[in-house]
Amino acid sequence: MADLGARDLLERIADALDRMAPPAASPIDLSSGDAFIWDGTAPRAIAAFDPTDIDLLTGIDTQKARLLDNSKRLAKGHAAHDVLLWGSRGMGKSALAKSVIRTLQKQGEDIALVEAPSDHLETLPALFELLAFARRRFVLFIDDIGFSEDSNEPRTLRSMLEGGASQRPANVRLYVTSNRRHIVPRQMSEQDDPVNPRDAVDDQLALSDRFGLRLGFHAASQDDYLAIIARYAEAHGLEFDREDALLWAKQRGSRSGRVAWQYIIELAGRAGKFLA
Structure with missing residues (x-):
């Protein structure tokens, strides 16, 4: 009976360890996926x-x-x-x-x-x-x-x-x-x-x-910066003011595609729109 009790205890410990251990990760399929x-x-x-x-x-x-x-x-x-x-x-x-x-x-x-x-x-x-x-x-x-x-x-x-x-x-x-x-x-x-x-x-x-x-x-010129904003604004149905867009860049100390996109997010927020 002692042997049976010890075996039962070991089995329960093994089951508990199995539950605690994370499942082995399956190898990822690199032949599909973007x-x-x-x-x-x-x-x-x-x-x-x-x-x-x-x-x-x-x-x-x-x-x-x-x-x-x-x-x-x-x-x-x-x-x-x-x-x-x-x-x-x-x-x-x-x-x-x-x-x-x-x-x-x-x-x-x-x-x-x-x-x-x-x-x-x-x-x-x-x-x-x-x-x-x-x-x-x-x-x-x-x-x-x-x-x-x-x-x-x-x-x-x-x-x-x-x-x-x-x-x-x-x-x-x-x-x-x-x-x-x-x-x-x-x-x-x-x-x-x-x-x-x-x-x-x-x-x-x-x-x-x-x-x-x-x-x-290279760093965007003023015309390039405004062109980027115009393209994004058109795609998302937003209107923008040229001077407001330039002020946005001036306050951030740079003109770039990233700053232009941040301005578009600001415009969307003002208009009550959501951008993913």
Whole structure:
């Protein structure tokens, strides 16, 4: 009887532990789904991938056309570049990267976006292994990347882009946004470094050279800013006053697509409308 009691106790403990343990995560299906996010250990699907409609992105027509063309090549299995989108904050770099993928998906292309935070670069080889076995094309999107002066991550990223053991697979291209043209900041101290100062600078600048396509996004002129507002206002059935729109930008110290969208939200609020 003692043995039966002990066995019953062990079974109840095992049942309790099973209930406490989370269920094993099922492997995600990368062959379907519009967009995913990488958390450093596993990708998970983004439930509602609904970026800004590409037709609403104003003042960046050249960048839009070139990125859409490159992405279409990738989707069709043709030669395509890794892309660096650099420049002023709030001018649509990340919005464009996402909207071109959604545009191609609506056209029936089998391509998906995988977003990876910039602080998970060391884990990307594991992600590449997963993506390499999926029978579709992917854009690996890294937003607002930047490195400290003594970081080793620039060399890690260079290895992924070209020639390293952790090189990204053929069905994947990297789309990276940065506020700096060369990603890594150039410090004045580099010019005074007595040990191969030119080599130190060249080593850092070599990272941006690994991107076959580099698209610059510059601060909006007054006309561009007003054109962006006009486009958004028309799409959402709103009216705006030119001087009021300029005052909004002046109070925020900048003119950009982001500031323009914030003004549209303000207009919608004044009019009692909801914007998703």
